Amino acid sequence: MTEQARRAQIVGAAIETLAELGYAETSFKRIAARAGLSSTGLISYHFKGKQELVDEVRAEVLRRFADFVMGFLDRSDTAAGELRAFLVANLRFMRLHRSHMVALMQVRPHVSARDEGEDLRKMADLLREGQRAGEFRGFDAGVMAVFILALRNGVLARVAEDPDLDLDLCERELLEAVRRATTADRPVTGAEGTEGTDRPPGGAAPPRTSAGQPRGTRG
Amino acid sequence: MTEQARRAQIVGAAIETLAELGYAETSFKRIAARAGLSSTGLISYHFKGKQELVDEVRAEVLRRFADFVMGFLDRSDTAAGELRAFLVANLRFMRLHRSHMVALMQVRPHVSARDEGEDLRKMADLLREGQRAGEFRGFDAGVMAVFILALRNGVLARVAEDPDLDLDLCERELLEAVRRATTADRPVTGAEGTEGTDRPPGGAAPPRTSAGQPRGTRG
Amino acid sequence: MTEQARRAQIVGAAIETLAELGYAETSFKRIAARAGLSSTGLISYHFKGKQELVDEVRAEVLRRFADFVMGFLDRSDTAAGELRAFLVANLRFMRLHRSHMVALMQVRPHVSARDEGEDLRKMADLLREGQRAGEFRGFDAGVMAVFILALRNGVLARVAEDPDLDLDLCERELLEAVRRATTADRPVTGAEGTEGTDRPPGGAAPPRTSAGQPRGTRG
Amino acid sequence: MTEQARRAQIVGAAIETLAELGYAETSFKRIAARAGLSSTGLISYHFKGKQELVDEVRAEVLRRFADFVMGFLDRSDTAAGELRAFLVANLRFMRLHRSHMVALMQVRPHVSARDEGEDLRKMADLLREGQRAGEFRGFDAGVMAVFILALRNGVLARVAEDPDLDLDLCERELLEAVRRATTADRPVTGAEGTEGTDRPPGGAAPPRTSAGQPRGTRG
DNA sequence: AATGAATGAGGATTCATTCAT
DNA sequence: TATGAATGAATCCTCATTCAT
Structure with missing residues (x-):
C-alpha cells in the first residue's frame, strides 16, 4: 500500500x-x-505524532470543502453572491459530508496551526469588498465575519446533534437572515436608501437576483 | 473547611x-x-465522579449566568426587548466571566444533562411570542433560535481565542444584525428608523425603551 | 452510646x-x-485497624456459635453423641445465622489469629476419645477431623450459594455419612443397639431413628 | 515473545x-x-481486564487438572472405581500442583463463569449411576455430591495452610471414609469381596489394597 | 465519643509512542 | 512497510487511616 x-x-x-x-x-x-x-x-x-494526525484531519477536511465550495462560487461575480454561495455550499457540504464537518469542529481546539483566523480574514475581506461595491451596509466587517462563521458553525453543531434537522429550511432561512443582516434597509415604497448612513458610497446593485427578492412587501 | x-x-x-x-x-x-x-x-x-464535577461546573456557570441575566430582563416587556436584553446580558457576562463561559463551551459535549435543547426551546418560544405580537417577521422560529444561539456561541468562541476582541463593538453590531434579521423591513418614512434603537443603553439598562415601542406602523 | x-x-x-x-x-x-x-x-x-475488626468479626461469630452449640452438647455423654450434636448444631446455626457463618468463611483467610488449628485439634481430641471408648473405628484422628470440618464448611459454602438447599435433608444425610465413616461395620444380624450410648439427648435428637436403620440388608 | x-x-x-x-x-x-x-x-x-485474567486462571487450572485426572479415570469401569480415581487424582494433583489448586480456591468466588454447579451435577450423576448399579447405598445423590466435593476442598484448604500435611495418609483415609459413607453395610460373615466390582481392574489401582481390606477385627 | 474533611498510597486501565522483527 | 508486543506515564477512583474540631 x-x-x-x-x-x-x-x-x-x-x-x-x-x-x-x-x-x-x-x-x-x-x-x-x-x-x-x-x-x-x-x-x-x-x-510523527497525534498532533500531526490532528492537523492532517483538519487539512483534509478543509481541502475537501474547498473543492466542494468551488462549484458554488465560480459563477458568482458579486460579493453578496459569493457570500450566498459560501453559505449554500456549507449547508450542502454538511449534508453530504456531515462527519467531515463534525470532525472539523471537534478538532478545531486542538489544531496546532493557528491559521483559523484565516477563515475570518477571508470572510471579512469579502464583506469589505461588498461594502465597497455598495452591496452591503456599513457594519464592522471583522465582527460580521465572526457572526457569519458563527452561524455556519451553529447550524453545523445543531445538525451534529439532531440529524433530522431540515437543512433545506435552514438554508432558506439562513440566506434570508444574512441578507437582512448585511444589506441596507430598502424602502417598501419609493426608492430605497433612506438609511443613508449605513449605505455604502457606491450605488452598486445588490446581487440579489433570487435571494434578493424582497419578501418585504408583506408589511 | x-x-x-x-x-x-x-x-x-x-x-x-x-x-x-x-x-x-x-x-x-x-x-x-x-x-x-x-x-x-x-x-x-x-x-462522586468526573461526571458529577462536570455537571456541577455546568450548573454553576448557568446559575451565575441566570443571576446575571436577571438584571437585564426584568424591565423588558416586549419580546424584542427581551431578546435584546438576552444578547446584551450574554456579551456583558462574557466580559466579566470569560472563563466561566469558555468552560461552559468546553463542558457542553460531556455534560450528562441533555437539556441543552431547552435553551433552544425557550428562545424559539420567545421568538414566536414576538411574532404573535407583530414585533418579528415571519421566519421559522426554531431555526432562528438556532441562529441566535449560534451567534452568541460564536462570539464566545471568538473571545475565548482572542481576549482583545472588542466586546462593545460586538454588542452593537450583534444587536443591529439580530434586529435586522428578525424584524420586518420598515418604511422609510418616520424619523426613528436610523437605528436609535441599536444604541447600547446607558448603563445596564436594556434598550427596552425603544424596543418596547410598538412599531405599530406595520399593520 | x-x-x-x-x-x-x-x-x-x-x-x-x-x-x-x-x-x-x-x-x-x-x-x-x-x-x-x-x-x-x-x-x-x-x-485499631482493619485487622482488629476482622479478628473481632471472627471472634464474635465463634462466640455466638459456641453459645448456640452449648444447648446441643450439654446432655451428651459419649464422643459419638457429641460429634453428632456438633454437626446438628452447625447445621441449625447455619439456618438461623446464615450471614454469620458466611462471614466467618469470608474472613477466615484474613484472620490474624492462627488458632484455627484449634478447631481441628479439639475435633481430633474428641475423635480420639471416641476411639478409646470403642465408639469409633481406627482412623487417623487428625485427618478425620479435617474431613469432618470440611463437610461442615462444604455444606456452609453450598448454602451460601443456594439458599434453598434443604438443610433438613443435609442434616440427616450428614449424620448418616459421618456415622458410617467413623464407626466400625456392624453385623447385619444382631441387635443394632450397640450404639445406644451415643444417643443424643432428648430434645435435639437427630433423626437417627430412620437414618440409622441399616439398609444394608439389601446387599 | x-x-x-x-x-x-x-x-x-x-x-x-x-x-x-x-x-x-x-x-x-x-x-x-x-x-x-x-x-x-x-x-x-x-x-481485557482483571476479570478475564481471573477467568483464565480458572480455565488454566481446570485444564491442567482435567488432563491430569484423565490418566486415573480411563481404566475404571465402575462408578465406585471412578469416584475413587477422582479422589486419588485430586489428592495427587494437590501434591504436584499445590499452587494451582490453592489459586483455584482463591479465585472461585470471583469467577464470572457460574458453572461451578457443573462439578456438583457431574458428581451427583456419577453417584446415581453407582446407585443404579447397586454399588452405592440409597443416599441422596445431590447432597452426597456436596459432601464429597467438600471433602476434596477441605483437604485442599488444609494443605494450603499446612504444606507438611501427609497427603498419602489423607488419600488412604479419604478413600476409606468415602467408601464407608457411600456403600452399604456388609455382612461380617463371609469373605469380603461383595464389592468386587468397585475395584478398579487395571494396575493404576489406587491404594485400594489397604482401604479395600476389611478390618474385620472390629466386628 | 463522634464528626467529616483530608491524606497519600494503591487500585485497574488507557494512552501515545517505541522497537525488534 | 507493517506488525504487535512492550513501555511507562497518566487516567479516574477507592482505600484505610489521621486529625482538628
Whole structure:
C-alpha cells in the first residue's frame, strides 16, 4: 500500500471516529480499529505524532470543502453572491459530508496551526469588498465575519446533534437572515436608501437576483 | 473547611482549568494542582465522579449566568426587548466571566444533562411570542433560535481565542444584525428608523425603551 | 452510646457486609453505610485497624456459635453423641445465622489469629476419645477431623450459594455419612443397639431413628 | 515473545500470587513484579481486564487438572472405581500442583463463569449411576455430591495452610471414609469381596489394597 | 465519643509512542 | 512497510487511616 493511501485511510478513520465519539474519546486504538489496522503503531509510523494526525484531519477536511465550495462560487461575480454561495455550499457540504464537518469542529481546539483566523480574514475581506461595491451596509466587517462563521458553525453543531434537522429550511432561512443582516434597509415604497448612513458610497446593485427578492412587501 | 466551600473551590479550579486547557487536557491532577489540593482523591471525595464535577461546573456557570441575566430582563416587556436584553446580558457576562463561559463551551459535549435543547426551546418560544405580537417577521422560529444561539456561541468562541476582541463593538453590531434579521423591513418614512434603537443603553439598562415601542406602523 | 455497643454495631454491620459482598468488596465505607455511621473514621476510632475488626468479626461469630452449640452438647455423654450434636448444631446455626457463618468463611483467610488449628485439634481430641471408648473405628484422628470440618464448611459454602438447599435433608444425610465413616461395620444380624450410648439427648435428637436403620440388608 | 507465551506467563504469575497472598492481595502490580514485567500495562494489554485474567486462571487450572485426572479415570469401569480415581487424582494433583489448586480456591468466588454447579451435577450423576448399579447405598445423590466435593476442598484448604500435611495418609483415609459413607453395610460373615466390582481392574489401582481390606477385627 | 474533611498510597486501565522483527 | 508486543506515564477512583474540631 502506498504511503499516501495509508495516510488517507488513517485520516479517514480518524474523521469518522472524531465525528462519532468526539475528540476526547478518539484514541489511536479506536482509529486503528475502525481502519482495520493491525496496530496503533502503524499510525505512529505514518504520522510523527497525534498532533500531526490532528492537523492532517483538519487539512483534509478543509481541502475537501474547498473543492466542494468551488462549484458554488465560480459563477458568482458579486460579493453578496459569493457570500450566498459560501453559505449554500456549507449547508450542502454538511449534508453530504456531515462527519467531515463534525470532525472539523471537534478538532478545531486542538489544531496546532493557528491559521483559523484565516477563515475570518477571508470572510471579512469579502464583506469589505461588498461594502465597497455598495452591496452591503456599513457594519464592522471583522465582527460580521465572526457572526457569519458563527452561524455556519451553529447550524453545523445543531445538525451534529439532531440529524433530522431540515437543512433545506435552514438554508432558506439562513440566506434570508444574512441578507437582512448585511444589506441596507430598502424602502417598501419609493426608492430605497433612506438609511443613508449605513449605505455604502457606491450605488452598486445588490446581487440579489433570487435571494434578493424582497419578501418585504408583506408589511 | 466546609463541604460547600470545598466543592465551590474545586468547581472554580475546574472552570479555570477547562477555560485554559480545554476538556481533554483537564484532569483531576491539574484541577487539584490549581486548587492547591494535596491529592486528586479529595476531588473524588467531594464528587462522586468526573461526571458529577462536570455537571456541577455546568450548573454553576448557568446559575451565575441566570443571576446575571436577571438584571437585564426584568424591565423588558416586549419580546424584542427581551431578546435584546438576552444578547446584551450574554456579551456583558462574557466580559466579566470569560472563563466561566469558555468552560461552559468546553463542558457542553460531556455534560450528562441533555437539556441543552431547552435553551433552544425557550428562545424559539420567545421568538414566536414576538411574532404573535407583530414585533418579528415571519421566519421559522426554531431555526432562528438556532441562529441566535449560534451567534452568541460564536462570539464566545471568538473571545475565548482572542481576549482583545472588542466586546462593545460586538454588542452593537450583534444587536443591529439580530434586529435586522428578525424584524420586518420598515418604511422609510418616520424619523426613528436610523437605528436609535441599536444604541447600547446607558448603563445596564436594556434598550427596552425603544424596543418596547410598538412599531405599530406595520399593520 | 457505649463503647461496647458501638463496637458490636460495627461488627454486626461488617458481618452482614461480608456475607453479602465477600471480603474483597467489604470496605469501611460500605460497613459504615450499612451501620448508618456518619464516617468511616468512627470505625478506625473503635478499632485499631482493619485487622482488629476482622479478628473481632471472627471472634464474635465463634462466640455466638459456641453459645448456640452449648444447648446441643450439654446432655451428651459419649464422643459419638457429641460429634453428632456438633454437626446438628452447625447445621441449625447455619439456618438461623446464615450471614454469620458466611462471614466467618469470608474472613477466615484474613484472620490474624492462627488458632484455627484449634478447631481441628479439639475435633481430633474428641475423635480420639471416641476411639478409646470403642465408639469409633481406627482412623487417623487428625485427618478425620479435617474431613469432618470440611463437610461442615462444604455444606456452609453450598448454602451460601443456594439458599434453598434443604438443610433438613443435609442434616440427616450428614449424620448418616459421618456415622458410617467413623464407626466400625456392624453385623447385619444382631441387635443394632450397640450404639445406644451415643444417643443424643432428648430434645435435639437427630433423626437417627430412620437414618440409622441399616439398609444394608439389601446387599 | 509470542502472545500465547506471554499470556501463559502472566497466568502463571497470577496463580502463584493468588496461592501465596490470596485474592484480595493479588494486584496487577504484584503479578507484574513476579512475572518480571516492566509495568502493569502489559497485563492489561494481554487481558481485557482483571476479570478475564481471573477467568483464565480458572480455565488454566481446570485444564491442567482435567488432563491430569484423565490418566486415573480411563481404566475404571465402575462408578465406585471412578469416584475413587477422582479422589486419588485430586489428592495427587494437590501434591504436584499445590499452587494451582490453592489459586483455584482463591479465585472461585470471583469467577464470572457460574458453572461451578457443573462439578456438583457431574458428581451427583456419577453417584446415581453407582446407585443404579447397586454399588452405592440409597443416599441422596445431590447432597452426597456436596459432601464429597467438600471433602476434596477441605483437604485442599488444609494443605494450603499446612504444606507438611501427609497427603498419602489423607488419600488412604479419604478413600476409606468415602467408601464407608457411600456403600452399604456388609455382612461380617463371609469373605469380603461383595464389592468386587468397585475395584478398579487395571494396575493404576489406587491404594485400594489397604482401604479395600476389611478390618474385620472390629466386628 | 463522634464528626467529616483530608491524606497519600494503591487500585485497574488507557494512552501515545517505541522497537525488534 | 507493517506488525504487535512492550513501555511507562497518566487516567479516574477507592482505600484505610489521621486529625482538628
